[in-house]
Amino acid sequence: MSTHAVLLAGGSGTRFWPLSRAQRPKQFLELVTDRTLLAETYARVAPLCGPPHTWVVCGRSHADAVRAALPELLPEHVLVEPAARNTAPAIGLAAVRALREDRDAVLLVLPSDHHIAHPDRFRQALQTAAGVAQHGDLVTLGIRPTRAETGYGYLRRGAERERGVFAVEAFVEKPDAATARGYLQDPRYSWNAGIFVFRADALLEALRRHLPAVHDGLARISADAASAGEIFPRLPSISIDYGVMEPESASTRRIALVAADDLGWSDVGSFAALPEVRKLDARGNALSGDALALECTDCVVLSEGGRLVTALGLDGLCVIDSGDALLVIPRDRAQDVRAVVEALKARGRGDKL
Amino acid sequence: MSTHAVLLAGGSGTRFWPLSRAQRPKQFLELVTDRTLLAETYARVAPLCGPPHTWVVCGRSHADAVRAALPELLPEHVLVEPAARNTAPAIGLAAVRALREDRDAVLLVLPSDHHIAHPDRFRQALQTAAGVAQHGDLVTLGIRPTRAETGYGYLRRGAERERGVFAVEAFVEKPDAATARGYLQDPRYSWNAGIFVFRADALLEALRRHLPAVHDGLARISADAASAGEIFPRLPSISIDYGVMEPESASTRRIALVAADDLGWSDVGSFAALPEVRKLDARGNALSGDALALECTDCVVLSEGGRLVTALGLDGLCVIDSGDALLVIPRDRAQDVRAVVEALKARGRGDKL
Numbered sequence: 001m002s003t004h005a006v007l008l009a010g011g012s013g014t015r016f017w018p019l020s021r022a023q024r025p026k027q028f029l030e031l032v033t034d035r036t037l038l039a040e041t042y043a044r045v046a047p048l049c050g051p052p053h054t055w056v057v058c059g060r061s062h063a064d065a066v067r068a069a070l071p072e073l074l075p076e077h078v079l080v081e082p083a084a085r086n087t088a089p090a091i092g093l094a095a096v097r098a099l100r101e102d103r104d105a106v107l108l109v110l111p112s113d114h115h116i117a118h119p120d121r122f123r124q125a126l127q128t129a130a131g132v133a134q135h136g137d138l139v140t141l142g143i144r145p146t147r148a149e150t151g152y153g154y155l156r157r158g159a160e161r162e163r164g165v166f167a168v169e170a171f172v173e174k175p176d177a178a179t180a181r182g183y184l185q186d187p188r189y190s191w192n193a194g195i196f197v198f199r200a201d202a203l204l205e206a207l208r209r210h211l212p213a214v215h216d217g218l219a220r221i222s223a224d225a226a227s228a229g230e231i232f233p234r235l236p237s238i239s240i241d242y243g244v245m246e247p248e249s250a251s252t253r254r255i256a257l258v259a260a261d262d263l264g265w266s267d268v269g270s271f272a273a274l275p276e277v278r279k280l281d282a283r284g285n286a287l288s289g290d291a292l293a294l295e296c297t298d299c300v301v302l303s304e305g306g307r308l309v310t311a312l313g314l315d316g317l318c319v320i321d322s323g324d325a326l327l328v329i330p331r332d333r334a335q336d337v338r339a340v341v342e343a344l345k346a347r348g349r350g351d352k353l
Numbered sequence: 354m355s356t357h358a359v360l361l362a363g364g365s366g367t368r369f370w371p372l373s374r375a376q377r378p379k380q381f382l383e384l385v386t387d388r389t390l391l392a393e394t395y396a397r398v399a400p401l402c403g404p405p406h407t408w409v410v411c412g413r414s415h416a417d418a419v420r421a422a423l424p425e426l427l428p429e430h431v432l433v434e435p436a437a438r439n440t441a442p443a444i445g446l447a448a449v450r451a452l453r454e455d456r457d458a459v460l461l462v463l464p465s466d467h468h469i470a471h472p473d474r475f476r477q478a479l480q481t482a483a484g485v486a487q488h489g490d491l492v493t494l495g496i497r498p499t500r501a502e503t504g505y506g507y508l509r510r511g512a513e514r515e516r517g518v519f520a521v522e523a524f525v526e527k528p529d530a531a532t533a534r535g536y537l538q539d540p541r542y543s544w545n546a547g548i549f550v551f552r553a554d555a556l557l558e559a560l561r562r563h564l565p566a567v568h569d570g571l572a573r574i575s576a577d578a579a580s581a582g583e584i585f586p587r588l589p590s591i592s593i594d595y596g597v598m599e600p601e602s603a604s605t606r607r608i609a610l611v612a613a614d615d616l617g618w619s620d621v622g623s624f625a626a627l628p629e630v631r632k633l634d635a636r637g638n639a640l641s642g643d644a645l646a647l648e649c650t651d652c653v654v655l656s657e658g659g660r661l662v663t664a665l666g667l668d669g670l671c672v673i674d675s676g677d678a679l680l681v682i683p684r685d686r687a688q689d690v691r692a693v694v695e696a697l698k699a700r701g702r703g704d705k706l
Contacts, residue, residue: 308678308705310693313686325661333666340663
């Protein structure tokens with residue numbers, strides 16, 4: 001089997017400001033270990049696909065950062081999106097390029113900004129998925145929910161095809177809280193973590209069926225690489241979930257779910273998630289750098305700019321120091337970091353964004 | 354009348370860390386306005402005593418900072434304590450020096466790290482006090498309490514000698530909370546703010562009576578200035594309150610209190626006090642520098658190192674950025690800044706103290 005890792009590094013979120021910036025989005029941050037999330041993602045699948053079989057798709061302004069984070073990567077395997085068009089065109093671009101090097105390429109498509117506590121189990125799930133995908137199925141990993149999360153899409157399983165491999169009955173939108181509590185109790189529901197496995201040619205075939213404009217554009221780019229800058233930005237901006245997986249699951253049976261349980265998966269969605277994935281002190285604080293937390297409980301205190309950061313008597317607070325900017329926000333409001341970013345934008349503070 | 358201002362700038366507290374440092378204690382901080390507390394103190398009494406009649410007593414390591422903060426001061430009026438021996442020797446030193454220039458000097462002795470919202474009323478009280486002191490009395494200003502404060506010493510008035518001028522019945526120790534509530538209701542009690550007015554010769558006479566060792570040491574220093582480095586550090590370390598005013602009030606009637614009400618006096622005791630003395634935004638936040646507070650209430654957010662400091666959704670918190678160090682602490686624990694300082698000391702972090 002010929003597996004290729006496709007790391008999606010085109011993200012540009014604001015939820016980790018002030019650590020994340022336009023030039024340094026989340027996947028380039030050392031949020032969990034002393035390596036970037038991107039480098040961790042690479043290391044996680046390196047035992048399955050070495051550098052010759054690893055691809056990274058990213059925006060133009062991040063290509064240098066990718067090469068710096070992963071110096072072992074082949075330079076031509078850093079695929080630059082001329083414009084951000086969401087995951088369907090991005091993955092299609094990787095499929096076109098991988099196919100040119102390997103007619104039997106099976107792609108392991110991985111977001112580059114997640115954390116997985118048990119990479120061995122993760123690789124096992126990917127290998128199961130690759131085995132299923134080899135025969136032409138589009139495969140997705142289903143993560144067993146550990147809380148009634150309303151921020152993710154869900155997958156509903158159908159019949160078990162083989163041990164741990166299921167038909168996909170439906171892609172389900174983000175639920176409300178009551179529905180999410182129901183999903184948590186119902187073994188048919190998994191989190192959709194955006195991890196997909198398929199043959200490159202099967203993905204392109206599915207693109208041809210469901211997103212012909214994307215397929216045709218990629219075919220033209222494949223024939224004339226120089227045309228990418230003109231063609232790619234005009235492709236429809238659409239995710240692989242909505243553009244391919246959902247319609248494919250509705251129209252064919254060639255879509256499968258591999259149950260990936262107990263991976264210790266986290267999408268590291270905000271500063272509030274860091275205590276779930278980092279080492280904590282005796283009072284549940286996640287600390288980094290030159291940080292001193294006295295009588296603090298359940299706090300996140302990150303000093304990433306080399307400065308001394310001290311806290312006394314805090315409970316459930318995030319104190320994030322990037323060196324040139326600081327944010328203090330309650331953990332239960334960590335999602336609202338974007339409000340700070342918006343306020344800075346409105347004040348013309350692009351120097352800090 | 355010949356009034357001289359004596360600004361006591363020997364303090365070296367830790368309650369404003371990380372803004373205050375060994376080399377830059379509170380009186381050198383711009384805590385209320387864009388001038389240091391020392392410069393504000395000077396400006397407050399400058400209409401009564403110009404530079405030729407102004408003295409500053411400070412530690413050796415702060416003499417340069419005093420000269421920088423008050424360039425108009427006569428160089429020989431910066432009196433350096435060879436060692437910190439509390440206020441009785443410090444004020445005695447100023448009395449000796451002022452007396453040599455002015456046989457009739459009346460000293461206005463002022464802590465250099467307080468804030469006074471109504472300097473006109475303050476100067477009026479000082480002038481009243483100087484009028485009383487001219488005849489040889491030792492005078493103290495009595496501040497009308499505005500809360501049941503347990504952190505200050507109190508003065509108990511006796512008979513009214515003339516309008517607004519009282520005998521002092523007793524110097525009273527810091528009370529417990531219940532006692533402080535009683536004092537707040539009782540017009541006889543005032544806060545002892547450490548502001549004193551007396552003739553230089555009367556003070557030296559009182560020192561001779563109650564602290565002969567201090568008096569003799571100062572006489573020797575007066576005769577031979579070069580001996581100060583050897584003699585001064587051996588003087589007893591004692592405050593003017595305990596060493597002179599209390600015994601004087603017990604033994605003579607030559608001690609008076611001038612009622613100083615509605616001065617808007619504050620000793621600016623900690624970060625928690627800043628909202629009482631600074632301009633606030635609509636939600637009661639005291640902000641400085643490049644600070645952005647969104648949905649915050651009753652917070653103190655100071656950016657004194659030029660960095661961007663942002664906060665969202667905080668209530669009653671102090672976020673203090675000095676540039677090379679940061680402190681986050683609840684307002685109601687601002688007194689515990691010293692615990693942070695102690696912890697840093699214990700960790701060998703003299704670089705930040």
